[in-house]
Amino acid sequence: MAFDAPSLKGRALRLLSQREHSRAELERKLAKHEEEPGTLAKALDELEAKDFISEPRVVASVLHQRAASSGALRVRQELQARGIAPQAVAEAVASLQETEVERATAVWRRRFDAPPADAKERAKQMRFLMARGFSGAVVSKVLRSDFDEAAQEQ
Structure with a gap:
């Protein structure tokens, strides 16, 4: 048959x-x-x-899947790789930019329990966040704020 x-x-x-x-x-x-x-x-x-x-459904799907664990740069790259129109990519990334620091902090806290103790640990934590698509400025802000919080607790 x-x-x-x-x-x-x-x-x-x-x-x-x-x-x-x-x-x-x-x-x-x-x-x-x-x-x-x-x-x-x-x-x-x-x-x-x-x-x-539907292009809007593709964008919404990617945002739903990636927004919690990835930065705006990673989401932008994935949307561009899927052939989404530049205007739709820009709008999606702009919506993520508003919560970038909070999302990066949440990702950092899931992986690390304490601020970096030395330069080697700091570099490791920075690489971790940057590999997930968070910008250098956001990564620095996250690590600096968590270091400041730890210093205030002591």
Whole structure:
């Protein structure tokens, strides 16, 4: 018994059932399965018309998944990699900037229980936060504020 290969629309729906994808992501993933030029664009146009593909939902999904544990720089990179329009990326990053210090502090406290004791430990904690997409200014502010809090407690 032979099975026919899934159509482009079927493949796109399967990908969309797993997580939100942008149009650019779907084009990249499905391009190798396109047999005739133009069929992929037509299938994606149909899905977009039926609101199966939605850029605002992709942005909201990324923000929901990454905002608590990642900085604005990391979120910006992920949105750009997914092919989101620059204006939507800028708006999403601007909304994250307001709570950047609080989120960085929360991430830092989940990982470290005390302010850095020496320069080596400080560098380790800075690398940890910067690897998660927090800017140098935010990282410095987080480490400085926690150091100030520890000094006041003693």
